Each structure stands twice: as C-alpha cells, then as structure tokens.
Amino acid sequence: MKISLIIRTSGTVPNQCERIQDFIQSAVDQGHEIKQCFFQGAGVAAALGDQTLSRWRQLATLTGAELLLCSQAVEASALSVPEPFVVAGLGALVEAAVNADRLVSFV
Amino acid sequence: MPTGWCLLSNQRSWLITLSGGAAPNTDDSDGVDRTALQAGLDLALAAGAFGQRVTLVFAGSGVGLVTHTTDAEDPLYRLLGSAPFYDIDSVYILDGATPQTAFRNDLHVTAMSHKEWLAAAGEAHVVINY
Numbered sequence: 001m002k003i004s005l006i007i008r009t010s011g012t013v014p015n016q017c018e019r020i021q022d023f024i025q026s027a028v029d030q031g032h033e034i035k036q037c038f039f040q041g042a043g044v045a046a047a048l049g050d051q052t053l054s055r056w057r058q059l060a061t062l063t064g065a066e067l068l069l070c071s072q073a074v075e076a077s078a079l080s081v082p083e084p085f086v087v088a089g090l091g092a093l094v095e096a097a098v099n100a101d102r103l104v105s106f107v
Numbered sequence: 108m109p110t111g112w113c114l115l116s117n118q119r120s121w122l123i124t125l126s127g128g129a130a131p132n133t134d135d136s137d138g139v140d141r142t143a144l145q146a147g148l149d150l151a152l153a154a155g156a157f158g159q160r161v162t163l164v165f166a167g168s169g170v171g172l173v174t175h176t177t178d179a180e181d182p183l184y185r186l187l188g189s190a191p192f193y194d195i196d197s198v199y200i201l202d203g204a205t206p207q208t209a210f211r212n213d214l215h216v217t218a219m220s221h222k223e224w225l226a227a228a229g230e231a232h233v234v235i236n237y
Contacts, residue, residue: 008146072149090150094159098119098157098159107143
C-alpha cells in the first residue's frame with residue numbers, strides 16, 4: 001500500500017515525532033511504501049529539531065520518501081532547510097494524496 | 108483516447124472537515140485555532156484548483172466561517188468566499204444548525220447530519236480533519 005503523511009504535530013507534544021517515525025518504520029517493515037511526508041504548520045519546526053532530524057534522514061534513506069516542508073511555514077519562520085528536506089507547496093500535497101492509497105494525518 | 112480522460116483519472120473525492128479544535132496550541136483570544144482553519148481551507152482550495160472533488164464541512168469552531176457575521180473583513184471569512192472560484196460550490200455545516208441559524212449569503216450552505224458525514228467519509232478517497 002502506498003502511504004503519504006501529513007504531519008502537523010508540534011514539538012511540544014512529548015514523543016509525538018518519535019511515534020510518527022515508529023509508524024513509518026513499522027509500515028515499511030510490513031511491506032508498505034511511504035511516498036511522502038508533508039510537514040505543515042507547527043510540524044515544520046518540529047521536524048527540524050535536533051532530536052528528530054537525524055532519524056528523519058535515516059528514514060528518508062530507508063524509504064525513499066520525499067520529506068516536504070510547507071513553503072508557507074518555512075517562509076513565516078525564516079527557517080533554513082537542511083537536506084533531505086525540500087520546500088514545497090500544497091500542490092505537492094494534493095498530488096501525493098491523489099497518488100497514495102492512504103493519506104494519514106498526524107496532529 | 109479523449110484528452111479529458113487523463114484529467115478525470117486523477118480526480119479523487121476529498122472530505123475536508125474544518126473544526127479548528129484538533130491542534131493543541133491555540134493562538135487566538137477566543138480559543139479558536141485559526142492556523143488549523145487556515146491550513147485546512149488552504150488545502151481545500153488547492154485541491155479544488157487541481158480539479159479535485161472537494162466536500163468541505165464546517166464543525167465546532169469552524170462554524171463561525173459559514174454563519175452570518177458583521178465582521179465580513181476577517182481574512183479567513185473572505186478567503187472562504189472565494190471557494191466557488193475553486194469549484195467548491197457548496198459547503199456543509201455538521202450538526203449544530205437550527206432553523207434560526209443565519210448562514211452567510213455568498214455561499215450555498217447545507218446542513219449535514221453526523222450520519223451523513225460518516226457516509227461521506229466512507230465514500231471519500233481522502234479524508235482530513237483540521
């Protein structure tokens with residue numbers, strides 16, 4: 001099954017990023033394909049946190065999934081974007097939703 | 108093969124519900140998470156712009172965007188007014204509407220029961236709550 005994710009969870013929610021990463025790992029272990037993770041709103045800053053960034057890099061390598069940061073949130077917070085993250089607009093999210101079998105949202 | 112076939116093959120049905128209550132951080136004095144409402148509405152309009160069939164439902168704190176208001180200059184309220192330009196001609200209000208409820212007059216607003224919402228969620232390809 002092709003799965004895409006919308007991630008809006010704030011870094012203030014304890015262990016939430018780790019749970020999302022565990023979900024991705026578990027989905028891949030069960031043979032599913034992660035197509036895209038679209039980080040939106042508070043999820044953008046949370047994705048770039050020191051504690052989660054290295055594992056996102058590992059997961060990107062493992063899954064080949066696109067890690068997209070909502071352009072609006074990046075511009076609003078004037079964030080620098082490290083690889084493998086890429087800045088993208090809502091069109092990319094729409095495309096991923098259309099092409100995926102499931103779109104899973106984390107808030 | 109007709110040209111339109113490719114376009115239609117990428118069209119999916121979306122159910123986007125805007126309640127503004129799911130995110131833990133609220134940034135408005137009345138406790139409404141405006142960022143969630145904004146994000147959800149932006150996505151609905153983007154999906155409409157890309158030819159998707161969007162069913163847009165308002166609940167909870169989002170209901171204020173479809174009821175009549177004297178503050179028609181509110182940016183979100185105005186943004187929602189552009190929905191017909193994105194082929195979102197009807198929006199829905201989940202429960203809570205009474206015969207006395209005055210809806211905004213620039214959109215076609217229809218009441219939707221919880222049962223109807225569940226049925227719509229079962230039929231939609233993409234279901235997202237903001």
